[in-house]
Structure formats: structure tokens, C-alpha cells
Amino acid sequence: MSNLLEVRDLHVQFRIDEKYYSAVKGIDFAIEEGKTLGLVGESGCGKSVTSLAVMRLLQPPTKILGTATFRGKDLLKATEKEMQDIRGNDISMIFQEPMTSLNPVHRIGRQIGESLVLHKGMSEKQARSEAIGLLQQVGIPRATQIVDEYPHQLSGGMRQRVMIAIAIACNPQMLIADEPTTALDVTIQAQILDLMRKLAKERNMATLLITHDLGVVAEMCDRVAVMYAGHIVEQGPVRKIFKNPQHPYTIGLMNSLPKIVGTKERLHPIHGNVPSLRNMPQGCRFRPRCPHAMDACAANPDFFKIEDDHESRCWLHADLKEAK
Amino acid sequence: MAEVLLEVKDLRKYFPIRRGVMQRTVGHVKAVDGITFDLMQGETLGVVGESGCGKSTMGRSILRLLEPTSGSVVFEGQNVVGLSRSKMQTMRREMQIVFQDPYASLNPRFSIRQTLMEPMIVHHLYTPKQRMERVGSLLDRVGLDPDYGARYPHEFSGGQRQRIGIARALALNPKLIILDEPVAALDVSVQSQVLNLLEDLQEEFNLTYIFVAHDLSVVRHISDRVLVMYLGKMAEQAETEELFSQPLHPYTRALMSAVPVPDPDIKRERVILQGDLPSPANPPSGCTFHTRCPMAMDICKQQIPEWKEAKPQHLVACHLYNE
Numbered sequence: 001m002s003n004l005l006e007v008r009d010l011h012v013q014f015r016i017d018e019k020y021y022s023a024v025k026g027i028d029f030a031i032e033e034g035k036t037l038g039l040v041g042e043s044g045c046g047k048s049v050t051s052l053a054v055m056r057l058l059q060p061p062t063k064i065l066g067t068a069t070f071r072g073k074d075l076l077k078a079t080e081k082e083m084q085d086i087r088g089n090d091i092s093m094i095f096q097e098p099m100t101s102l103n104p105v106h107r108i109g110r111q112i113g114e115s116l117v118l119h120k121g122m123s124e125k126q127a128r129s130e131a132i133g134l135l136q137q138v139g140i141p142r143a144t145q146i147v148d149e150y151p152h153q154l155s156g157g158m159r160q161r162v163m164i165a166i167a168i169a170c171n172p173q174m175l176i177a178d179e180p181t182t183a184l185d186v187t188i189q190a191q192i193l194d195l196m197r198k199l200a201k202e203r204n205m206a207t208l209l210i211t212h213d214l215g216v217v218a219e220m221c222d223r224v225a226v227m228y229a230g231h232i233v234e235q236g237p238v239r240k241i242f243k244n245p246q247h248p249y250t251i252g253l254m255n256s257l258p259k260i261v262g263t264k265e266r267l268h269p270i271h272g273n274v275p276s277l278r279n280m281p282q283g284c285r286f287r288p289r290c291p292h293a294m295d296a297c298a299a300n301p302d303f304f305k306i307e308d309d310h311e312s313r314c315w316l317h318a319d320l321k322e323a324k
Numbered sequence: 325m326a327e328v329l330l331e332v333k334d335l336r337k338y339f340p341i342r343r344g345v346m347q348r349t350v351g352h353v354k355a356v357d358g359i360t361f362d363l364m365q366g367e368t369l370g371v372v373g374e375s376g377c378g379k380s381t382m383g384r385s386i387l388r389l390l391e392p393t394s395g396s397v398v399f400e401g402q403n404v405v406g407l408s409r410s411k412m413q414t415m416r417r418e419m420q421i422v423f424q425d426p427y428a429s430l431n432p433r434f435s436i437r438q439t440l441m442e443p444m445i446v447h448h449l450y451t452p453k454q455r456m457e458r459v460g461s462l463l464d465r466v467g468l469d470p471d472y473g474a475r476y477p478h479e480f481s482g483g484q485r486q487r488i489g490i491a492r493a494l495a496l497n498p499k500l501i502i503l504d505e506p507v508a509a510l511d512v513s514v515q516s517q518v519l520n521l522l523e524d525l526q527e528e529f530n531l532t533y534i535f536v537a538h539d540l541s542v543v544r545h546i547s548d549r550v551l552v553m554y555l556g557k558m559a560e561q562a563e564t565e566e567l568f569s570q571p572l573h574p575y576t577r578a579l580m581s582a583v584p585v586p587d588p589d590i591k592r593e594r595v596i597l598q599g600d601l602p603s604p605a606n607p608p609s610g611c612t613f614h615t616r617c618p619m620a621m622d623i624c625k626q627q628i629p630e631w632k633e634a635k636p637q638h639l640v641a642c643h644l645y646n647e
Contacts (some may be wrong), residue, residue: 042511155601158600185374185538185601186374186538186540186579186582186583187578187579187582187596187597188374188600189582189584190581190582190584190594191596191597191598193584212512213584214512214586215583215585215586216584217586218584218585218586218587218588219584219585219588239588239589242586242587242588243589252513253512253513254586256512256513256515256516257512257516257586258519258541258542258544258545258546259541259544259545260540260544260568260580260583260585261585264544266520266523267516267519267520268516269513269514269516269517270513271517273481273484273514274481274511274513
């Protein structure tokens, strides 16, 4: 399988009071065709910023460095015109809050049809009938009526279905889903995740799934990258990350989750708080909260290979290797 | 044996729907529609349900932050519904609430010290010097530096603000605390810190909790007993372990199977409910769940199921268990 999107050494720097601070500091990841990569982490870790940077949706004075190669083309060097051809056509995006990402004054049909008219050169009429078909595919009942309704007439789950219909209209090769079910109730979340899985499979569409919910990751993803304070700290296939987590942050996250099955025990939280952009610790950024912090952590660790395809960014693994 | 601290009987809260120039009442949103439960001293009752099921309205009606439409709330033998304003104020010393949004529930113009002293001033408790000391010890107790008293809410992170909200609820030494989605706005790593703190405080001060949340794993973790609500009504109630291992109501089963488990090897049988939550202004006839229920029968459309004990200590409202 070839890589559809390959991100290398991506940095995103925001300007605050004339100084630049890195929200994303040199991350690498790749997504294969038709596969799902989960980008998981807590608020402020840079997971959403990463996707916005790849789609070139961040405005100056924000600085973006590195490369993001999509089918042989570096998105970070593409012109705005080229990006317009890619957005909504080859790569599309859905967001957390379906109400704020739909236009309240346009009918549903027109919002779905917009990208079809723009990218596929359809007439308004063709686009409308295509929109009805798409609404049916995302499981909306009464599609022929809903196509002429407005977003406020729909429930949260239905709106997210409409967002998905818009996103898949041009048959993109990749979907970026930024917390797509966070605003929804669990029973509706189950419906939407089910739909996303089905569509990705039918269309061989790759997905970059951004979420804070490890349960959603376990259920949806082939690979996972765990982010903390602008770094990817661990990445690998989903089974390896969940069965054999290596980085103290990943382990801490999993231990701090209350369980819905198995025995009840006291939670083991990660102490302290996520550092703010302006006060990033030197060296390993997890050091102040890490139960294993040591002198070596004053320098930023590189990735160490745990197994094939599973790497973790922590000095603990260096020690293990030397001991061997 | 523990004593009953709170008895809620047939609690209802209806909001009128007004239309037209004359603002005539054309109907009611039955946000809370007949809730009954007992709560023992030192116990934690978890209340779960999806958005709009009335779980928060129920919490607020118990404290009379919203005036209940009917029903009774008996706290230590006294019915608080119908109490005069001044008597109610005294009662509120014993019953406190922590809200979901730690950003919106703290006054941005009050220093933390002012926020924590406010309840003591309102209730004329302690001398000014004692109040100062108490603020320090409260902050210390919830895991914050006592020197933080001089700071303002914007200087704190979400988790720290929630700790302040908890300290404020503790300020008057209450017996009952209603926790309305206290960890929903927090990150996972901080969420577990706050859950542990709540458990420690409960043990130390023998507190009784009503824990309102939508996250089933969190509710399972903290509750002794769980009440499942759907569209303002009770669907099921049982001891936590019993409910999670033997859910009876089809809604509870669907809710539990919908939660994604952070383990890629667990493949569970999933009940995916069709459709959306109906509007509480116009609930379906009979059992309100019949429109989405995978096991709906004819009777469900016509008759409201009774609230019955299907097994000892395990109550459910479903025709499947009405012999």
C-alpha cells in the first residue's frame, strides 16, 4: 500500500506578542489509502492545528514549516488556486459542531450541491438530484423533502449526517474528521461512527480521525498517533498501542479512564496540568508530569523503535536498550 | 445502618409552551415527569440519560432552583417543596450543587477568596477571621495552594476551576451535593483527578451525592446506584453492578452497547438505535421509547408501562417485564 498523505517535520508556530511559539513541533505521520489514522490527545495538544495546517486553513502571521505530500504534491507549497481544487474535492473535512459549520441561510440541497457544481461542473439541477442521492446514502429519511429544508430544522445527529454528505459529495480520497461525534449523544455517536466506517469502506476513503476519546479510536482506527504538547509521543498500529502502550503519557491516559467493563478500581490520574504554549518545559515536554522523569529528560528524546511499526518518544526505552 | 437522607416522590417539572399575542399556554414540555427515589446517607446515586432527558432539570428541581410543578422532596424528614424563602435558605446550607461549566459558574470579578466566603456571609456563619482560615483550609482540601485565594478565575485552568466550584459547595458543610456533569468539560487526565477528589471528600465528610452525567463509564465508576432516564421519565434503577451486568430495559442496553470501549479486541454485540430522541414537548404515546425500541410490541404504543420491581432492588418501566 502506498502512502496517500505523508507529513514530515511539520511545525506550526503562532505569534503571540511578537514572539513565535510552536503549537506543533516537528511531527511525522503518514496515512495509507483507505486506512484510518487516529490523532489522539487532550485539548491544546495540537491535533486540530495539525489538520488545519495540512489543509492550509491557517492564516499568516502563523508559520507552517515542513512538508505534507498528498499524492506526490506538497500541499504546504501549493498555490491557493491549487488548494481550492483539492479542498472538498480530494480531501474534505468535517468538524465537531455541525450547526456552526453549516450555513443557516442556505437550503441543505444547495450546500451539498455547491462542491459538485464547483468541482464536477454539474448544473444546479443535476447537483440537486445528486444531493438527494447523497442524503439517502448517509441515512437521512425523507431525503426528497430534507433537501429543501434549512439546517435549523434538523437535529444534531442529522446535521452531522448532512456534513458527511457534503464531505463525500465529490468522492474524496481522504476525509479529515475533527472530533466528529464529540457534540453528540452516545446513541447518536454510535450511528455516526457506523456510517463513517461504512462509507470509508465502500469508497476506499482514507480518514484522519481527530479525537480525545480513546474508545472511539479503538473502534475506528487502523493506526494511532498520540499527541502531547505539540509532539507525537507514540505511534503504531491500534492493537499494539492499546495492548502494549510504551510512552508514560499513553499509559497514563489509559489508566486515568474509568472502565465500563471489568473491575472497578481507584483511578490513577496523571498529575498536574497540560502546559500552556508560552510555558513549555524544556526537553521532554511531559517531564513535569511524568512519574518516571529523570536527568536524561532534560534533553528532548527521539523516537525509539519498540517493535516494527511501533515507536515511542521516551528516554526509558534507551535505557532498556543499553541494559540489553 | 445508613438512614434515608432524601426521599423524592413523583417529582414533576413542566415548562409551559406559550404562543400568540396573549401568550396563551398551548402545551407543556414535561422535562421531569414522575421521578421517585430514596437516597441513603453517604450514598451516590448516578443519574444518566441523553441530552434533553431532564436529568439536570431534576437536580435543579430538588434544590428548588427551579420550582417543581408537583411532587415532594423530603430532606431529613422535611418536605422542602412549599417551604418559605427564609426556611429554604437555611435548608440550602445542607444541599449544594456543582455545575458543569467551571468557566460560567464562577464570578469573574470575584477573587477566589470572595467566591468562597460569599456563602458564609450570606448565611451569617463564622467570624471574619474564621472565614479567612476556612477559605485556606477549603482550598487546601481540594488540592489547591491556600495562597491562591487572592487570584481571579481567569488565572486557573478548567480542572482547577472545577476544584474551586467543589470548594464553594463544601463551604457550608453540606450533607448533600448535587453534581451536575462535574467532569464533562474536563480533559481525561484531569477528569480522573477530580473524580478521585470527589471520592476522597465523600469519605472524609460523609457526603451524599447525586451525580448527573451522560458518560456511562464515569457514572459506573462513582455511583452505588444508578437511575436511567429517558424523556423525563424513569426507565430503570438498580445497584450499579447489577445494572451494568444485567441491564433490563432495552434503552439501557442500547445505551451501554453504544459506548466505545478503549480496547480493540472487545467486539460487543451492538444495538444501534434508529432515529433521534423525540421532542419532550410532544412525546410519543404509551411508552415514550417505543419509537426507537428494537423490541417494541403493540401494547407499548398504547399503554404507559408501570414502574415495577422486576428483580429485588431492580426497578424498570417496560412492558417486557409486566407479567
